[in-house]
Amino acid sequence: MTSFSYAANPVRVVFGSLDSLGEEADRLGIGRVLLIGRPRHGDRAAQVLGARLVARFEDAAMHTPVDVTERALKVVAEHGVDGVVAVGGGSATGLAKAIALHTDLPQLVVPTTYAGSELTAVLGQTADGRKTTQKTPKVRPETVLYDVDLTLGLPVPVSAASGLNALAHAVEARYAPDANPMTDLLAAESIKLLMRALPRIAADPSDVDARSDAQRGAWLAGLCLDAVQMGLHHHLCHHLGGKFGLPHAETHAVLLPYVMAHQGLDDAADVFELAASLPIPHSLAELGLTEADLDGEPEADLLRQALTGARPA
Numbered sequence: 544m545t546s547f548s549y550a551a552n553p554v555r556v557v558f559g560s561l562d563s564l565g566e567e568a569d570r571l572g573i574g575r576v577l578l579i580g581r582p583r584h585g586d587r588a589a590q591v592l593g594a595r596l597v598a599r600f601e602d603a604a605m606h607t608p609v610d611v612t613e614r615a616l617k618v619v620a621e622h623g624v625d626g627v628v629a630v631g632g633g634s635a636t637g638l639a640k641a642i643a644l645h646t647d648l649p650q651l652v653v654p655t656t657y658a659g660s661e662l663t664a665v666l667g668q669t670a671d672g673r674k675t676t677q678k679t680p681k682v683r684p685e686t687v688l689y690d691v692d693l694t695l696g697l698p699v700p701v702s703a704a705s706g707l708n709a710l711a712h713a714v715e716a717r718y719a720p721d722a723n724p725m726t727d728l729l730a731a732e733s734i735k736l737l738m739r740a741l742p743r744i745a746a747d748p749s750d751v752d753a754r755s756d757a758q759r760g761a762w763l764a765g766l767c768l769d770a771v772q773m774g775l776h777h778h779l780c781h782h783l784g785g786k787f788g789l790p791h792a793e794t795h796a797v798l799l800p801y802v803m804a805h806q807g808l809d810d811a812a813d814v815f816e817l818a819a820s821l822p823i824p825h826s827l828a829e830l831g832l833t834e835a836d837l838d839g840e841p842e843a844d845l846l847r848q849a850l851t852g853a854r855p856a
């Protein structure tokens with residue numbers, strides 16, 4: 544008998560329309576909402592929220608800088624906010640989670656990329672150029688509302704990098720020490736959906752079926768990330784991202800095939816070919832790193848291959 548444990552985490556997930564945002568806010572019992580999000584989708588969200596909306600915040604930034612969170616917390620206090628709605632990518636979600644860490648306010652998240660942060664109890668924050676990551680159920684959003692229409696305008700390079708970031712969440716569940724039959728299922732389905740969807744999105748970014756597949760794949764990948772310990776891939780991405788200020792999704796996209804080959808995963812070559820076909824950076828050099836930057840780094844062999852973008856050995 545194989546021993547394992549698995550806990551299903553209490554997140555309400557809705558695949559539908561932004562039009563139901565007000566109903567979802569009501570279901571959470573929130574009537575004084577802080578809306579995080581840029582005007583692109585935030586304006587429509589504000590309309591749907593109507594009188595429930597008491598404040599807006601548009602300055603969410605990559606890697607959740609604590610000074611931005613402090614500004615947002617002032618807005619929360621000034622307006623007597625009783626719930627947070629975030630509409631956007633992982634940056635908007637990260638700010639909602641950071642607010643929840645300090646206030647325990649309920650969160651309703653509407654993701655517009657494939658980052659998957661909306662499903663996890665993980666929060667990465669930056670202060671003084673250092674990123675620290677913690678895991679606590681306090682930051683896991685209560686409700687996630689996916690509306691595929693919001694992703695149709697996500698530019699192909701952002702979609703591709705974000706999609707590979709999602710793929711990395713699922714892949715890591717395959718070699719995690721606490722993987723279990725449920726995460727195996729989630730990872731397999733997620734990888735199938737994402738591998739199929741990304742080339743179709745690159746060919747036609749308005750392909751609703753491909754976008755739906757990618758969104759479902761990102762959901763399942765987020766569940767994987769939440770359910771298992773982060774391993775080599777995430778440790779390398781977080782370390783390099785923090786040390787050299789690298790962009791989050793692109794760093795995942797560049798490193799993924801190399802980590803997969805290093806871990807002996809037989810579909811590493813497929814992921815390398817997929818990434819090579821997409822309009823994203825393909826090497827750490829393209830992200831601005833040099834040979835000298837890698838001196839003394841862990842896993843230097845793996846990183847040297849990724850530096851040039853050569854086919855993983």
Ligand code: NAD
Pocket residue numbers: 581583604605606607631632633634635637655656657658659660661663664665666667693694695696697698701705768791792
């Ligand atoms: P992001 O949220 O910064 O979005 C990338 C860019 O795309 C931004 O300029 C944004 O305005 C734009 N954008 C977003 N949605 C769009 C849309 N539908 N149409 C057009 N433009 C759109 O980046 P991301 O990759 O989604 O998230 C990265 C952040 O998420 C990082 O801070 C990372 O640490 C965090 N993250 C956290 C977890 C977790 O579990 N804690 C998981 C994954 C990512």
